[in-house]
Amino acid sequence: MDETGIRTLDAPRCHLGEGPSYYPATGTARWLDILERRLFEIPLDGTGPALTHTLPFMASAIAAVDPGRILLAAEDGLYLRDLRDGTLTLHGPLEADDPGTRSNDWRVHPCGALWIGTMGRDAEPGRGAIYHVAGTTVTRLYANLTIPNAICFSPDGASGYFVDTDEGLLRRVALDSATGLPVAEPATLYDHRGGAGGIDGAAVDADGLIWSARWGAACIDAYSPAGERVRSLPVPASRPSCPTFAGRGLDRLLVTSAWEGMDAAERAADPGHGLTFLLDPGTRGPLEPAFRP
Template identity: 30%
Template structure:
């Protein structure tokens, strides 16, 4: 039986992002970064004082993840960019999919070894031209292909299982992972009550999956069993990520994309939400540049 969390999510920034995505906790700055892909914005929220800051991005940007030199690496359409918060400057460091101009980059994840994993997708969401990549020490490798909309990936706490989503199919995939190599691709779970959007992992190995049009975050055991749901008062949760000093604050991005007609009854669509959870997440890794 599915268990619903008792804690109530709170709206912390009513930013009304068209396609909010990719929340990530920056432990040094004690802040949450996230993007509005369609709005072409990068946002930062500091919970201690409520400070909010935003930057324009060069193009649609699927993620912004911390690097080991205090910059961020951003998945901008056409390539990876280094972003320097102090100057607001984006610099291209790795072209991606120059042969697939109809694509854009979507979700991303940093592994413990400092490698960056990320996906691409057809911007129109009509053809399956999305792929899964790993970028490490300047080398870009395509590990899987044929996705409509990619989301993730993320790793199990022991690093032996990588999860990645085929969102249009509402499917969570799992791969065996060892030293940056994937094998044994298989279906891990299906989200019948919404589209499987961005995933995050807690310290017990429970996968937290944002449900686009599913009103919350689904929770799956390491065996793929649906064991709970965090209810959210808007219908499009794009991703949830653990943050705060104890990694028990779960930050959730949302979107009004595809639901503009619902904004009257759900005026906080696109807002950044937070909820306290019992089990902490895993520390955020940094990209090794």
Template identity: 40%
Template sequence: MQSDMSISTWQAELAVDCRCILGEGPQWDAVNQRLYWCNILEKQLHWLSPASGESGHYQLDHMVSLAAPLEGGGLLLVGEDRLSRFDPINAAVEKFCDFEADNPVTRSNDARIDRHGSLWLSSMGKAAEKGAGSLYRLHRGKLTQLRTGLTIPNAICFSANGGFAWFTDTATGVVMRWTLDSDGWPKGEPQPWADFSATQGNPDGAVVDSQGCLWLALWGASQVVRLDHDGQVIARVELPVSQPSCPAFAGPELKTLYITTAQEGFSAEQLAQEPTAGSLYVAETGIKGLAEPPLRLV
């Protein structure tokens, strides 16, 4: 990967001092102007209203990795063994369907809504067991398995025209690009697109901007990198914590980049060195994000 120090670099600042064990899944709810993200291991759904600066969280009874805004209102929670409708006004949860409910080894991980209003979502072993994870698509309420044998599925995101999907198995260090048909289903085999196997940090969550570039969190490297159409690093956001997990564009014009982080696996010494690890960070890059449609279940 390109490592030219002259590329554009921004510094991320603390947005919400929430100190999640495993902050993940930032998702902008454009209708309600709220950013949601998850503290997976502590079974919490966090939220921020950027306009007012208010923030808070809901305590749940199971691990959740994404809250996807639904067409018609409310959220769909991607959980460790189920998908559930969630009403943030009264915190009511209603089960929608099972999700690997017969497999106690796994939990949900990365997920994102595609250009067709369908949801790609993944599973992984709770202890990152090798090959325990899978990749799925929830299309009009029906769950279809797309790929198995993954260890830590991440970086799920989509090109503006819906022609490509990206994802990674973090353990491999390689981001893959998959050609999609006109209905958003994969065609053929995914191809290697960006290789981080020989660099510091492991590819984690990702999001696409309005110029078609991919912003990728590098777990363990204290940065989010911006990749061009050829998978080359052209810019970066530096963080004061080492484990960024996923970026997302938010705000009324999608010009603010928020980044979830984690303190999972930290020793007492590491936590002393990075006391705000696991908190939500923000960077103003001046680059606009790509709006995502709400999730359609029918």
């Protein structure tokens, strides 16, 4: 960390960085470059640079499963990846019959089920949706979205959050904490319409604050469960995409970024474009739950 509480990881730039995750048993961070079909992993103790794994598909998110496997959300389904040899096994299809969409943001609910968003490959309006996945059972929760993002859950699993970045309304919905399924209609928690940048990926800390990347505004914002924006942390890249809590004490934010859509002049003016960072938020998070396949 430098004097600003920011550390830049020794890793390649991402065209579209996403899906940061952390594994305390090994001290390893992982994330993805969706458009370049790459998976990165790095020890956060600073003992070496990131390893790069080429994937056969675009993937947008990662979840722990068990010590030997992770789950990847890809453009046509969910895949289990063996950490020993990289073998990929299809866990289940997701919009595999629609080549015009791909996966986007997700989180695992404390019960072990997950929510996963899809979107049009060119962010076409109304092509996106959010699904609930319990084992191999897939249930569509919300449709007619454009860019589903900020999917995350309160520590007790009783509330879920999400946004359609294109719309700009951060929403909260009451959940059955045992299943992660909604038990009410979503309500607006925070209205970002007209604000700078767009609400992107998010993670919830141990106190229930929602920490969300703001694409195009070079910051991570914290929202209270009451719907107030209570803090903002600067990020040395204009297009941060998603945070997650990381580090031995889960007291750092691992933040991906992107240079998607930037021309050469914009990239030159933004030296941090596409890099991956560790921030000191002054709080800690719960460990992201493992998916139960």
